[in-house]
Amino acid sequence: MVKMAVIGFGNIGGGLVELVESNREIIKKDLGTELEIKYIVDIRDFTGHPLEHKIVKDFNIVLNDPEVSVVAEMIGGSHPAFDFSIAALKAGKHVVSSNKEVVANFGEVLLAAAAENNVAYLFEASVGGAIPIIRPMRESLSSDNILSVNGILNGTTNYILTQMLVNNTSFEDALKQAQQLGYAEANPSADVDGIDACRKICILAALAYGTVYPSDLVLTEGIRGVSKRDASDAARLGASIKLIGHCEKTEDGKVLLCVCPRMVPASVPLYSVSDVFNGIMVSGEAVGDLMFYGRGAGRIPTAGAVLADIVEVVKHMSSAQLPPAKWVRGDESTLADVKAAKCAYYCRIEGEKIPDGCVMVSYEDGQTSFSTDVIDGYALDTLLDGYAVTSKIRFFA
Amino acid sequence: MVKMAVIGFGNIGGGLVELVESNREIIKKDLGTELEIKYIVDIRDFTGHPLEHKIVKDFNIVLNDPEVSVVAEMIGGSHPAFDFSIAALKAGKHVVSSNKEVVANFGEVLLAAAAENNVAYLFEASVGGAIPIIRPMRESLSSDNILSVNGILNGTTNYILTQMLVNNTSFEDALKQAQQLGYAEANPSADVDGIDACRKICILAALAYGTVYPSDLVLTEGIRGVSKRDASDAARLGASIKLIGHCEKTEDGKVLLCVCPRMVPASVPLYSVSDVFNGIMVSGEAVGDLMFYGRGAGRIPTAGAVLADIVEVVKHMSSAQLPPAKWVRGDESTLADVKAAKCAYYCRIEGEKIPDGCVMVSYEDGQTSFSTDVIDGYALDTLLDGYAVTSKIRFFA
Numbered sequence: 001m002v003k004m005a006v007i008g009f010g011n012i013g014g015g016l017v018e019l020v021e022s023n024r025e026i027i028k029k030d031l032g033t034e035l036e037i038k039y040i041v042d043i044r045d046f047t048g049h050p051l052e053h054k055i056v057k058d059f060n061i062v063l064n065d066p067e068v069s070v071v072a073e074m075i076g077g078s079h080p081a082f083d084f085s086i087a088a089l090k091a092g093k094h095v096v097s098s099n100k101e102v103v104a105n106f107g108e109v110l111l112a113a114a115a116e117n118n119v120a121y122l123f124e125a126s127v128g129g130a131i132p133i134i135r136p137m138r139e140s141l142s143s144d145n146i147l148s149v150n151g152i153l154n155g156t157t158n159y160i161l162t163q164m165l166v167n168n169t170s171f172e173d174a175l176k177q178a179q180q181l182g183y184a185e186a187n188p189s190a191d192v193d194g195i196d197a198c199r200k201i202c203i204l205a206a207l208a209y210g211t212v213y214p215s216d217l218v219l220t221e222g223i224r225g226v227s228k229r230d231a232s233d234a235a236r237l238g239a240s241i242k243l244i245g246h247c248e249k250t251e252d253g254k255v256l257l258c259v260c261p262r263m264v265p266a267s268v269p270l271y272s273v274s275d276v277f278n279g280i281m282v283s284g285e286a287v288g289d290l291m292f293y294g295r296g297a298g299r300i301p302t303a304g305a306v307l308a309d310i311v312e313v314v315k316h317m318s319s320a321q322l323p324p325a326k327w328v329r330g331d332e333s334t335l336a337d338v339k340a341a342k343c344a345y346y347c348r349i350e351g352e353k354i355p356d357g358c359v360m361v362s363y364e365d366g367q368t369s370f371s372t373d374v375i376d377g378y379a380l381d382t383l384l385d386g387y388a389v390t391s392k393i394r395f396f397a
Numbered sequence: 398m399v400k401m402a403v404i405g406f407g408n409i410g411g412g413l414v415e416l417v418e419s420n421r422e423i424i425k426k427d428l429g430t431e432l433e434i435k436y437i438v439d440i441r442d443f444t445g446h447p448l449e450h451k452i453v454k455d456f457n458i459v460l461n462d463p464e465v466s467v468v469a470e471m472i473g474g475s476h477p478a479f480d481f482s483i484a485a486l487k488a489g490k491h492v493v494s495s496n497k498e499v500v501a502n503f504g505e506v507l508l509a510a511a512a513e514n515n516v517a518y519l520f521e522a523s524v525g526g527a528i529p530i531i532r533p534m535r536e537s538l539s540s541d542n543i544l545s546v547n548g549i550l551n552g553t554t555n556y557i558l559t560q561m562l563v564n565n566t567s568f569e570d571a572l573k574q575a576q577q578l579g580y581a582e583a584n585p586s587a588d589v590d591g592i593d594a595c596r597k598i599c600i601l602a603a604l605a606y607g608t609v610y611p612s613d614l615v616l617t618e619g620i621r622g623v624s625k626r627d628a629s630d631a632a633r634l635g636a637s638i639k640l641i642g643h644c645e646k647t648e649d650g651k652v653l654l655c656v657c658p659r660m661v662p663a664s665v666p667l668y669s670v671s672d673v674f675n676g677i678m679v680s681g682e683a684v685g686d687l688m689f690y691g692r693g694a695g696r697i698p699t700a701g702a703v704l705a706d707i708v709e710v711v712k713h714m715s716s717a718q719l720p721p722a723k724w725v726r727g728d729e730s731t732l733a734d735v736k737a738a739k740c741a742y743y744c745r746i747e748g749e750k751i752p753d754g755c756v757m758v759s760y761e762d763g764q765t766s767f768s769t770d771v772i773d774g775y776a777l778d779t780l781l782d783g784y785a786v787t788s789k790i791r792f793f794a
Contacts, residue, residue: 023542026542135533141705142427272663273666284701286704288527290529292688293689294688300683300685301685304681307540
């Protein structure tokens with residue numbers, strides 16, 4: 001019998017409790033032993049709840065109980081999630097987490113604490129929800145040379161962009177729909193401004209290159225600037241607009257990291273990743289292009305990814321033989337200049353006369369849209385000098 | 398330092414040797430120790446080859462060398478690949494394999510021998526080439542209830558079908574192209590008759606349900622019967638034709654297993670898996686629909702998957718804590734009746750008058766094509782009774 005504690009009885013934490021209960025038999029068969037949730041930690045009151053007898057408010061009860069060997073941190077936000085996690089690791093307990101904010105902000109500290117205490121810190125559910133992506137990158141691709149990662153990492157923005165493209169809905173109306181369906185929060189900034197996607201691409205870059213960069217050093221453009229006209233032009237170009245988190249190793253050994261909307265042509269598999277689904281393309285020198293696709297969010301799918309981490313931890317518990325991941329914290333000195341990266345651009349300007357060498361996409365409402373050759377951001381500035389620019393979107397590179 | 402032997406110095410074996418050499422530094426960093434290929438076993442002569450000093454003809458040299466802890470079986474075919482593998486496992490050596498024929502025919506025997514001898518038998522490269530699919534199913538999805546697996550598992554047939562759909566090439570011409578490009582063998586039967594895809598879906602079904610069924614019990618239809626007219630009708634229907642390996646657990650607890658061409662609508666992510674790429678959709682109760690996409694074949698991509706297995710084995714070597722997989726051999730008694738499975742059908746008949754309730758797709762050359770409601774194969778027989786049928790293709794269900 002393995003005993004665990006769930007910290008945070010919200011959406012994902014509740015889903016995990018439910019899943020451990022409903023899959024009891026499969027889990028037992030898979031693990032060769034039973035998995036029991038001994039405590040659920042939450043500061044809120046759950047009087048009358050059927051699991052009230054398991055709910056405690058004080059995390060120290062978990063910390064001081066030697067029977068608890070696995071802690072599932074499902075709180076969200078940086079604090080106290082980080083503090084509880086590091087305390088649990090130092091107490092010799094394995095920690096699994098769905099908290100991308102904590103992994104992106106403190107991943108290197110938590111992994112080091114895990115290694116020192118001979119326990120595991122796993123976070124499959126922090127990126128791509130139900131999609132197994134962290135484990136394949138950590139295990140299957142660890143001896144390959146990762147060339148780039150490109151991901152549709154945020155389901156809310158992908159839903160909004162899909163509505164804009166398919167139904168030519170405006171950003172504002174699509175956002176309202178997403179909020180009504182529970183896909184977007186009342187304050188949608190973390191999603192639509194790209195903050196959530198940025199944390200996730202930082203985690204994937206750390207898995208690819210061993211260095212975790214602070215989110216605030218990463219060029220992060222959200223989707224508020226994407227208009228109905230951009231969407232209809234994308235359809236004309238046989239492309240879709242996706243919010244893409246991108247990382248790659250540049251020729252001089254630096255890491256290029258950015259989050260921005262991109263025109264994705266139909267020949268790229270990410271093109272058809274629609275609605276709230278996520279898709280992550282990993283290009284390795286040996287394996288070529290891989291794509292991982294699935295539900296990027298949701299109570300039970302995300303809880304399923306957390307459960308997979310718990311199962312891994314339990315299977316390897318007797319030997320504590322989980323491959324140690326070591327990250328270092330990166331700074332500006334090893335980050336590439338995003339503006340110098342080359343790609344083709346879609347642009348729109350006021351008036352009829354487009355810059356030389358560009359290919360017109362459409363002319364409407366006194367504005368002309370066109371696509372450029374493959375150029376860098378400095379060359380684009382020169383090209384557009386003197387024009388009144390209303391839109392600029394990178395093509396998928 | 399970990400020492401290994403590569404058995405079979407052909408396409409994949411040669412790729413593995415190359416990859417271990419070219420990724421020496423990444424592997425060393427990842428493993429914390431060096432990986433050395435001590436022997437390459439092949440019965441052919443390689444006089445003058447730069448690696449001649451490592452090449453031996455007698456497998457017993459490997460078997461009797463206690464320094465060799467990992468054996469990579471890259472021979473292909475059932476024998477002597479199975480015999481060498483079981484001997485190595487019994488000698489306490491880990492075995493990794495890219496050989497789907499051996500895994501499908503003897504998987505349960507090899508896994509049992511591995512468990513008895515406290516070593517691992519891993520076979521990531523046997524399905525989906527470079528795509529990490531075996532490991533995610535074995536680890537990330539092991540505590541979920543797998544509802545179904547649907548895969549485009551053979552790159553050669555997918556290339557041929559893509560040519561037929563996109564360029565309206567005939568089957569014969571597309572096959573010739575595939576042979577010229579090296580995608581298809583001179584005798585293409587294993588690919589175009591669905592035998593290769595059948596072995597792979599049997600392996601995936603075993604991972605999902607713990608039972609490995611003999612290939613000859615599985616309904617296996619290849620793509621020789623798919624015509625240009627079928628392909629152009631698919632395009633009219635907004636679908637593509639794909640050779641799909643399918644398995645699911647039916648309501649009465651049996652396993653439904655089949656390989657056949659299917660009309661795949663654009664709303665299904667497998668629709669856009671083109672050319673030699675593979676795509677595998679796994680539906681789990683908790684995780685929902687996942688898709689894994691990548692190169693299903695090729696020297697270096699496949700060798701990359703083998704290398705990932707070797708790395709896993711080496712990382713867990715000291716503890717031999719690899720999760721033991723246990724399969725049993727299945728028989729007809731637990732296999733569902735494929736004909737009773739319900740789906741919609743695309744059909745074509747001689748003449749103009751289509752059965753009542755069907756929807757016409759097109760009328761040309763004295764033949765009429767149409768789609769049916771969701772029915773089972775027995776009801777289809779009744780529906781088509783008295784008509785001269787020229788084509789029958791299941792829709793993706």
